[in-house]
Amino acid sequence: DNVRLERKGLIATVTLDRPDRRNSLSDEMLTDLVAAFSALRDDDATRVVVVTGAPPIFSAGADAPFKKGMSEEERRRMFTSRKSQFRRLFERAKMLLEGLEQVSVAAVNGHAVGGGWGLTLACDFRLAAAEAEFWIPEVDLGVPLGVGTTTRFVRCVGPSRAKEIISGGRRYAAAEALSLGLVNEVHPGARLADATLAYAERLAAKPFRPMAEMKARINALARAGVPEVNAMTEGFLDRA
Numbered sequence: 001d002n003v004r005l006e007r008k009g010l011i012a013t014v015t016l017d018r019p020d021r022r023n024s025l026s027d028e029m030l031t032d033l034v035a036a037f038s039a040l041r042d043d044d045a046t047r048v049v050v051v052t053g054a055p056p057i058f059s060a061g062a063d064a065p066f067k068k069g070m071s072e073e074e075r076r077r078m079f080t081s082r083k084s085q086f087r088r089l090f091e092r093a094k095m096l097l098e099g100l101e102q103v104s105v106a107a108v109n110g111h112a113v114g115g116g117w118g119l120t121l122a123c124d125f126r127l128a129a130a131e132a133e134f135w136i137p138e139v140d141l142g143v144p145l146g147v148g149t150t151t152r153f154v155r156c157v158g159p160s161r162a163k164e165i166i167s168g169g170r171r172y173a174a175a176e177a178l179s180l181g182l183v184n185e186v187h188p189g190a191r192l193a194d195a196t197l198a199y200a201e202r203l204a205a206k207p208f209r210p211m212a213e214m215k216a217r218i219n220a221l222a223r224a225g226v227p228e229v230n231a232m233t234e235g236f237l238d239r240a
Contacts, residue, residue: 001017001029001032002016002017002018002026002028002029002032003015003016003029003032003033003035003036004017004054005036005039005040007043007045007046008205009044009204010046010047010048010204011046011047011048011049011197011201011204012040012043012046012048012049012050012102013049013050013052013090013199014033014036014037014040014049014051015019015051015052015054016029016033016051016052016053016054016058016059017054017099018054019054019055019056020218021063022057022060023053023057023058023059023061023114023116024059024060024061024062024063024064025059025062025063025086025090025115025116025119027063027085027086027089029063030089030090030092030093031087031089033062033093033097034089034092034093034096035051037093037096037097037100037179039094040100040102041096041099041100041101043102044155045213046102046104047102047103047203047204047208047211048102048103048104048200048203048204049097049102049103049104049105049179050104050105050106050107050200051097051104051105051107051119051120051123052106052107052109052196053108053109053110053111053116053207054110054111055110055166056094056110057109057110057111057112057116058106058108058109058110058111058112058116058120058121058132059111059112059113059115059116060111060113060114061113061114061115061116061117061137062086062090062114062115065105068222076232086115087140087146088116090118090146090148091146091147091148093119093122094118094119094122094149095122095146095148097122097123098122098123101165101208101212101215101216102212103125103141103203103211103212103215104122104123104124104125105122105123105124105125105126105127105196105199105200105203106119106120106125106126106127107192107193108120108126108127108128108129108132108134108174108183108185109128109129109130109132109192109193110129110131110132110189111133111134112128112132112133112134113134113135113136113137114136114137114138114145115133115146115149117134117135117136117149118145118146118148118149118152121149121152121153121156121182122148122152124215125184125203126182126183126184127183127184127185127186127187127192127195127196127197127199128174128177128183128185128186128187128192129174129179129186129187129189129192130174130175130186130187130188130189131174131188131190132173132174132189132191133171133172133173133174134171134172134174134177134182135170135171135172136165136166136169138166138167139166139167139169140169145166150162150166153166155164155222156180156181156182157180157182157193161180174186185199
């Protein structure tokens with residue numbers, strides 16, 4: 001009920017489908033994402049996985065049932081009280097997505113906030129609508145950003161910029177996210193679906209096994225850290 005999984009040819013599309021809640025990530029939605037990514041893990045007919053949100057946005061992040069008139073302290077307590085279960089489910093979903101043999105493409109069709117932005121970072125490639133904005137509100141809500149998403153920010157932009165993005169809480173336009181390397185392409189919103197399909201079809205047309213091995217090796221290098229990456233690179237050059 002919270003996620004749609006659709007297959008067409010070599011491409012599968014996973015859609016966050018809670019538009020009435022701005023595609024916020026509830027425990028139920030995360031459970032459904034885990035199920036969808038688990039189903040795709042052993043799907044030999046799928047070459048590319050696209051992750052997107054039901055319009056008009058990608059995801060508003062963690063679902064928090066705030067009520068009108070709540071104080072800042074009450075909001076923080078409510079957000080913190082459900083963080084433990086949320087983090088377990090969210091990390092499981094992201095690890096499954098990142099670990100798929102198929103390459104994945106996030107089609108960020110609108111705002112990606114907090115965990116919504118974090119989910120895009122677990123994809124291999126990210127295309128965004130020009131109108132989309134990205135921001136991390138966790139620190140302002142009084143809670144730290146999850147370790148997995150923090151780590152992915154560091155991998156993408158380095159420690160200093162990651163600290164700025166996470167602690168600052170400001171909004172980043174799609175064009176700025178592109179300049180930082182957090183997005184691969186930006187397209188007008190009306191053209192994003194077609195651009196994503198074309199991008200996914202180009203990836204699907206490539207030999208699957210080399211693509212899967214490329215993804216696994218680069219992910220392993222990114223997780224290893226700079227000293228280990230340098231040592232491994234030297235080894236490759238020595239054997240060349």
